[in-house]
Amino acid sequence: MARSADGERWLWYTPRTADCLPLDPEAYPSTVYDGEVVPWPDWACKAPDGGIHVDARIAAIDVHLARAPRGRDELTWNCDFQVLLATRQWLSRIEDLVDGRQVALGQVFVGGKALPDWATINESHATELFSSGGWSKVCPICGRISSVLRGKVFFSDPRIQGRPLIIASNEIMVREDEVIRRGLRTPIGAFKPSLVGFRRGREPA
Numbered sequence: 001m002a003r004s005a006d007g008e009r010w011l012w013y014t015p016r017t018a019d020c021l022p023l024d025p026e027a028y029p030s031t032v033y034d035g036e037v038v039p040w041p042d043w044a045c046k047a048p049d050g051g052i053h054v055d056a057r058i059a060a061i062d063v064h065l066a067r068a069p070r071g072r073d074e075l076t077w078n079c080d081f082q083v084l085l086a087t088r089q090w091l092s093r094i095e096d097l098v099d100g101r102q103v104a105l106g107q108v109f110v111g112g113k114a115l116p117d118w119a120t121i122n123e124s125h126a127t128e129l130f131s132s133g134g135w136s137k138v139c140p141i142c143g144r145i146s147s148v149l150r151g152k153v154f155f156s157d158p159r160i161q162g163r164p165l166i167i168a169s170n171e172i173m174v175r176e177d178e179v180i181r182r183g184l185r186t187p188i189g190a191f192k193p194s195l196v197g198f199r200r201g202r203e204p205a
Contacts, residue, residue: 008161010173011193012129012153013075013186020079024110027064044081047139054081056144059124060104068110069118073189075172082170084121090187091119094174097165123167127157129196154199161198 028039033052041063045055054061063083069076074087085108091098098105098121106120128145130136132152138145146169160166166173173196174184186193 009176009195009197010155010166011176011179011184012196013172013174013190013193014170015073015075015077015084015189016191017073017076017189019070020077021069021085022066022079023081024064024066027109027112038080041081045139045142045144047141051139051146052081053139053142053144053146054083054122056125056139056142059100059102059122061106061120061122062109063106063120064109064112066110068115071189074187075190077170084167084170084172085118086121086172086187087117088119089117091121093182093184094165094178097174097178103165103167121167121172126168127155127160127166128168129153129171130156153194154197156199158198 023039023041025039028041030037031040031046032038033046038052043055043058043061044052046052061083063078063085065078069085074090076085077083078085091105095105097103102125103121103123106122108115108118108120125143126145128136131154136145155166164175164178176195178184
């Protein structure tokens with residue numbers, strides 16, 4: 001992607017693995033979704049149209065999983081709500097960019113015991129990616145923006161300008177200059193990162 005007119009670009013890291021991690025049904029109350037009984041954490045939200053997602057008003061999320069991450073992956077995700085999980089070793093390279101208020105880390109539990117090598121990373125009222133041929137909708141309860149991406153992908157919210165770290169849905173975005181300065185490598189289990197810019201004055205597609 002060409003550099004945006006405003007100069008800033010972010011590297012977009014997203015999990016490659018399809019082997020997502022289910023929530024521990026014993027750790028949560030349940031609800032019925034699409035005819036199935038599913039775990040219902042206190043950080044979840046159900047929109048009037050039935051869509052379920054992470055409540056946009058929450059930053060730090062602790063997750064109780066049915067099993068631990070497997071293999072060498074350093075970036076993975078929860079199946080039910082697409083909560084991002086990363087190893088603390090990889091996060092240690094960018095942890096100073098986590099402000100603890102808008103972007104926060106949470107704990108990961110299996111069988112009631114914390115996994116010290118893993119953390120969740122989430123952003124409250126996350127700025128979503130948009131695209132030239134996609135569409136988006138906003139949850140009227142929590143304000144979460146959900147987007148379908150088609151065509152050229154970009155940020156359109158000017159509030160992201162100057163931010164070195166953005167967590168959008170199940171993606172980690174690190175500003176290009178910070179990646180270069182830190183020598184940040186792609187986490188194992190993530191796709192090769194794409195570059196995403198900002199389009200001033202563009203409305204969500």
